[in-house]
Amino acid sequence: MAWQDGAAKWFNYGDLEVALKQQLLVEKNNKELLEDCFYKNLSFGTAGLRGELGFGTNRMNIYTVRKAALGLALYIKSCGEVAENRGVVIAYDPRHQSAEFGLEVAKVLGFNGIRCYLFDELQSTPLLSFAVRELNTFSGIVITASHNPSEYNGLKVYGEDGGQVTLEAANAITAHTESINDLFSVEVAEEAILLKEGLLTYLNHEMSDRYVLHLNGILLGGEPDKGLSIVYSPLHGAGGKLVSRGLEVAGFSDVTIVSEQAIPDPNFTTVKYPNPEESQAFEMALTYGYKVKADLLIATDPDADRMGVAVRDLEGEYVFLTGNQIGALLLNALLEDKSDRDTMPKNGVVLKTIVTSELGRAIADKYGVKTMDVLTGFKFISEKILEFEETAESTFLFGYEESYGYLIGDFVRDKDAVQASVLIAEVAARYKAKGQTLLDGLHELYEEHGFYQESLESITLRGKTGMAKIDEIVNYFRSTSFVKEFTKPLSIIEDYSSGHFVNVETGDRRPLNLPIANALKFILSNGAWFAIRPSGTEPKIKFYFGVKGATKVESDALLLKLKEAVMTVVEGLTSDS
Template sequence: MVWKVEAEKWLNQEDLEVTLKRQLMIEEKNQGLLEDSFYRNLSFGTAGLRGELGFGTNRMNIYTVRKAALGLALYIKSCGEVAGNRGVVIAYDSRHQSAEFGLEVAKVLGFNGIRSYLFDELQSTPLLSFAVRELNTFSGIVITASHNPSEYNGLKVYGEDGGQVTLEAANAITAHTESIDDLFSVEVAEEAYLLEEGLLTYLNHEMSDRYVLHLDELFLSGPLDKNLSIVYSPLHGAGGKLVCRGLKVAGFSNVTIVSEQAIPDPEFTTVKYPNPEDPQAFEMALTYGHKVKADILIATDPDADRMGVAVRDSEGEYVFLTGNQIGALLLNTLLEDKSDRDAMPENGVVLKTIVTSELGRVIADKYGVKTMDVLTGFKFISEKILEFEKTPDSTFLFGYEESYGYLIGDFVRDKDAVQASVLIAEVAARYKANGQTLLDGLHALYEEHGFYQESLESITLRGKTGMAKIDEIVNYFRSSSFVKEFTQSLSTIEDYSSGHSIVVETGDRRPLDLPIANALKFILSDGTWFAIRPSGTEPKIKFYFGVQGETKFGSDALLVVLKTAVMTVVERLTSNLL
């Protein structure tokens, strides 16, 4: 078997990195682990790598990182000498080996004559995006696995606009990476040499200073109660300094930091899962919140591109908002503020993903603003912003996705938890000035537009067998067998793999104006919908659900019926694995 040959090659590698060598020798007899570590190469997805740390071609380690860095170097060199001279910005978060991987990338790029600008301490993903634009580099890299568990790390690649690389660029980088047969052959330069030759420059706090100057572009007008009480946790990640600076610049001084979680920690010791989408990540923030009677609790993930919020209700308890609810509140207040100031552009556009709530669309409609859907992944939002810059037809106003990612000011081109933290504080302060909370604001939106409700179910299927099962599930939902079996009334199927929308009753097909992707969306005759998408970064398949009812009770009932109908099929397909 091929994986055994590759494993033997690693075992016989004389100069294999010491820690990896030790781990490999300990696990030499663990056939299941060895197969999963070597059965494939860690794939370069839509914007980079992500995987568990460890030995093997299917893991994150210095060799797979070097190989990806060389793939990027070869791509940059193919774009001409000017591209190499413009260089690459590199940032890293608090995860295991992040700083080491960041330097390894610089050493590979430098060996190939490409300049690097490496942050001298951990920094957030949005600051990396900002720095690419500010320094006019050709590319950027951030070493992070976002909100994944501590055993993961990753590498995301950015284009010259500060957004994650386009599909075209990603495919070219992938091709160059796959052309490297021997990942042990990737050569690196020494740090001292790179510094001496000007091929490596360390970036300090000055870049953060420049970023903060842009935050005043986001501030709201009108009365705001800046005495709003805030508890904030960076969840042991890279967001602490910049979020705190942002809140201070915005005038919020009543901010309590969860001190235990302000310490960068690759093990995320105080939290089971460093994801602000998960209420469990707020356990310490809740304790702080009850102690100081905070109006809102804010948490950001390890690379500070996602933000979650909990709100104190009239009973003194905290209610967690979903990503869709946060997005609706941010969007409504932004558009209301622009309308009040007569600052709404005639060609304004809101961008959201195909699995994000339709509530955002009806809010935008109220203000005469167009909403455009893009594929799941914030890179597709940033690509649209770049398109808008090249034509006078559209002006970007706001972009968001249900997975707690938001962008307000386009001086960054990826989701930005720093911007979002500042703006949600301002929105809460605006409501507080009127004697209300974010919950009151959300209820008002539901009363005006309908009770939109969404849900997400994820199933993790690890290893080679799991990946095959994920493909099987997607293929079944794509088949006519599923359409015949499904008990709900289907109206339209959007198959992003074929690039077509299909009317179920007639079979009529029309093209979708979106890139090709392995995802499906099913729209029912009553307007409810569900979507299926394998994760691009984790061994998961995700099921998204969206309903709208005239009352909360009605939307709850619709959601239960829809989820039950879909997940019954899924449970049957996975019964032999779960």
């Protein structure tokens, strides 16, 4: 269907939701916007939908949410009556229409005879994952756009293990969803009827209580000085209650909450971008930190699956740590603790993504622990954990990704900023007891294993033309022309689309043994690397870089040269955009 036909159908639909109808009428002459809203259907990324709020088939709205919910319902029904009765847990964050979308999902699933458990207030993504496992439901859904700006929302789908749905399940749900030709035809049940028939149950604080009890199992051994001063901000999101309770359970009493950002706010009024990966998200936390002279600043994103930190140095200034640096500190502390207590399993495995620092592998090697790479996306980490459970050949120890996502205890099967916040506080407290900070700990790791440095460059290319340009960029880097023209000596090319890696010098070609994905990784002869990956949830293409030097000065120089070489190629490809 041409985008004009799709737009006309929305204009002519008499029962269109009032707010959407008004938006549509205001923009009726904005052809560029109309085309972007209707030229395609909003599609699944790594585990569900995510997009800008608004009218149209390429936006998050009540109709696209209902359609996705029906796609899930049809998938669950295809799995049998037991799956229907086990049901679905639904959670939502504080974004615009999140609570409404959560109820609409329940009303669609309930209409189709599928039992639903809906949280009675906003809750975090890790609690949703935990609840799926606790209640033994067949699936779970959280309404969130994670760390995206306020104009976005999304819908993430989880499997029965509490992890984001597998590619196989996602493809099946997508197929069912795409079979629905008329998204205005999706039927819903009344909330009161679902409650009366037992197809809808509201969940209260009891699930949070159960989760907090499990946090005790991931605390480090011993009793390091807990006199650490912490400032924490939920960034207007769902993490406030659980992170605060987690820190309290771990014995931290000197915790100051950024009160202005403890209030759920769909507009994220006090912060430009609610992403703890960005230093600007810490502006208010910094003000609090300087006032109380906090040792550690912690922030979590709106659905509390990502966590960022800043550390006060000896001069009293705050230094922001990267996701890779936080991961290295957490991993080292965990493995050191298990080694000291003689609880290290012989078959332990650390899981990280293909674009996460190699420092983690070096740390794990020191303790005789295997490191395994997976594709970008925490769902692939959770899938490996499930595989370990089923085969009993490996034991999960820690999983992380460079984009500020970490998992310690496998009672959750997605990245968990609550767990990570508690553990990073414990690690900081241990260093403080020795008269050190996390920065000292990080420097010790660099001195021991080498000065690893990483960087990320993202280019946003919106709309239909932007998506075409992203495809063009990836295709060029995949071509033989790039390999011949690139000035740096390439050693290995890993093409996750073909599922093979190639030794550039010998031509040797072998399987990667990973799922198919639209991503590339290039490893240079000196061990440096860069990777290219279009985002599955945003109109972006991302370029990752990693180097290792004997000194920080050397690694700085290596990183700068690598980035310049790659981004010069990219600039040439985008100069006509």
